[in-house]
Amino acid sequence: xxxxYRPAALDWSSVAVVTTQADINREIEELRGGGxxxxxLEYPPYRSSxxxxxxxxxxxxxxxxxxxxxxxxxxxxVAATEADLTIQHAGEPIGERIVVTGRVIDGEGRPVRxxxxxxxxxxxxxxxxxQGDQHPAPNDPNFTGAGRCLTDGAGVYSFQTIKPGAxxxxxxxxxxxxxxxxxxxxxxxxxxxxxxxxxxxxxPLFDLDPIYQSIxxxxxxxxxxxxxxxxxxTPEYRLGYRWDIVLxxxxxxxxxxx
Amino acid sequence: MSFAPxxxxxxxxxxxxxxxGGNLLVPAGHPEGVRLHGRxxxxxxxxxPDALIELWQADANGRVPRATGSIHxxxxxxxxxxxxxxxxxxxxWFSTLIPGATAVGKRPFFAVTxxxxxxxxxxxxxxxxxxxxxxxxxxxxxxxxRATLITTREERGLLFDIHLQGEGETVFLxxxxxxx
Numbered sequence: 001x002x003x004x005y006r007p008a009a010l011d012w013s014s015v016a017v018v019t020t021q022a023d024i025n026r027e028i029e030e031l032r033g034g035g036x037x038x039x040x041l042e043y044p045p046y047r048s049s050x051x052x053x054x055x056x057x058x059x060x061x062x063x064x065x066x067x068x069x070x071x072x073x074x075x076x077x078v079a080a081t082e083a084d085l086t087i088q089h090a091g092e093p094i095g096e097r098i099v100v101t102g103r104v105i106d107g108e109g110r111p112v113r114x115x116x117x118x119x120x121x122x123x124x125x126x127x128x129x130x131q132g133d134q135h136p137a138p139n140d141p142n143f144t145g146a147g148r149c150l151t152d153g154a155g156v157y158s159f160q161t162i163k164p165g166a167x168x169x170x171x172x173x174x175x176x177x178x179x180x181x182x183x184x185x186x187x188x189x190x191x192x193x194x195x196x197x198x199x200x201x202x203x204p205l206f207d208l209d210p211i212y213q214s215i216x217x218x219x220x221x222x223x224x225x226x227x228x229x230x231x232x233x234t235p236e237y238r239l240g241y242r243w244d245i246v247l248x249x250x251x252x253x254x255x256x257x258x
Numbered sequence: 259m260s261f262a263p264x265x266x267x268x269x270x271x272x273x274x275x276x277x278x279g280g281n282l283l284v285p286a287g288h289p290e291g292v293r294l295h296g297r298x299x300x301x302x303x304x305x306x307p308d309a310l311i312e313l314w315q316a317d318a319n320g321r322v323p324r325a326t327g328s329i330h331x332x333x334x335x336x337x338x339x340x341x342x343x344x345x346x347x348x349x350x351w352f353s354t355l356i357p358g359a360t361a362v363g364k365r366p367f368f369a370v371t372x373x374x375x376x377x378x379x380x381x382x383x384x385x386x387x388x389x390x391x392x393x394x395x396x397x398x399x400x401x402x403x404r405a406t407l408i409t410t411r412e413e414r415g416l417l418f419d420i421h422l423q424g425e426g427e428t429v430f431l432x433x434x435x436x437x438x
Contacts (some may be wrong), residue, residue, distance in 0.1 A: 046378065051300040051301035053382065054381065057431070061432070062394075071328060071339035076330055108422050122270075132270060182271070193382075
């Protein structure tokens with residue numbers, strides 16, 4: 001787990017019949033605009049999806065019983081300090097300190113109050129604190145890269161963290177993921193569950209990334225990009241990013257709500 | 259309203275999502291506890307060792323739990339929610355209670371959410387208890403599709419394999435107020 005520099009660990013012979021970025025770009029281009037506002041489950045440019053996407057249409061069903069409710073989380077589950085990813089170790093993590101904040105609202109525009117938000121991410125060098133990540137970039141002994149918080153009474157979450165770096169992966173030759181933070185969100189009913197990724201504005205890797213592009217609708221993709229916000233930037237201390245999240249609609253009637 | 263699109267959990271979700279005791283809705287060995295378990299399989303029938311399953315369910319009396327404390331369990335409070343990652347053999351398991359019917363005439367099920375590397379968005383499904391009772395969803399499905407949503411009773415629990423693709427592909431669900 002502890003980071004040792006591993007030079008020359010990349011063995012490109014393990015990449016099946018070298019697929020280049022140009023090949024992937026062509027595939028992305030062919031599928032552009034071919035899906036709805038959610039990612040396509042079948043999206044071959046993301047190679048790991050090929051055997052893992054359902055081939056049959058989803059079955060539309062009216063939610064009932066537990067599906068009309070979401071699990072509850074509270075202060076017993078999450079300590080306030082877990083929202084600060086920069087204080088989990090003895091020293092200060094390396095990198096650009098940032099705050100990421102925003103509101104979680106449901107499909108009717110109502111705040112999702114006192115609900116769990118979880119995040120995980122790479123460090124400033126683009127390295128995950130995970131055995132599976134063998135990218136030869138340094139681990140940071142002062143940065144694990146995982147946090148949790150509860151939204152407040154207005155549906156607002158806030159994390160202090162380090163801006164993650166881009167990192168290479170082996171989808172194809174010379175594949176790089178744009179910098180992102182993974183977000184896990186719950187709504188007020190089961191059907192609103194969302195796991196997604198938040199990106200940073202203006203990333204040059206957007207057009208090249210088959211995960212981001214698995215959402216083939218440009219407007220929908222942009223919903224995952226945070227905006228720099230000088231208003232939440234703290235003088236002499238940290239830059240601020242704002243990212244509001246709209247979950248899907250709820251199914252409970254006001255009567256059931258009371 | 260434009261709903262935020264989902265994205266894959268990727269290969270490193272172990273860093274942020276699983277937690278100790280996540281799969282223990284009741285302590286293992288609880289007198290009324292059962293093991294709900296199974297494998298997650300891909301379109302080639304191979305195990306998916308980097309999937310994450312979430313479980314959400316009523317208690318034994320059919321009540322929907324409203325208690326907090328899933329992440330730091332006290333061993334007594336039934337919160338109805340859990341999370342389990344698959345192991346190297348694609349196997350997941352929960353220690354939990356058999357859910358009761360949430361209303362008269364409703365057939366009990368576990369609500370299940372599936373995440374995995376390579377899966378661009380989460381999938382929803384239901385794991386029903388084995389029985390012959392009528393059900394609005396099950397009764398509208400072909401027998402082979404219906405069978406994918408029904409757990410198999412075992413001596414100490416219930417088996418529920420999840421086939422992401424191919425032979426015996428699990429029926430996955432969408433709900434009316436989601437973006438499609």
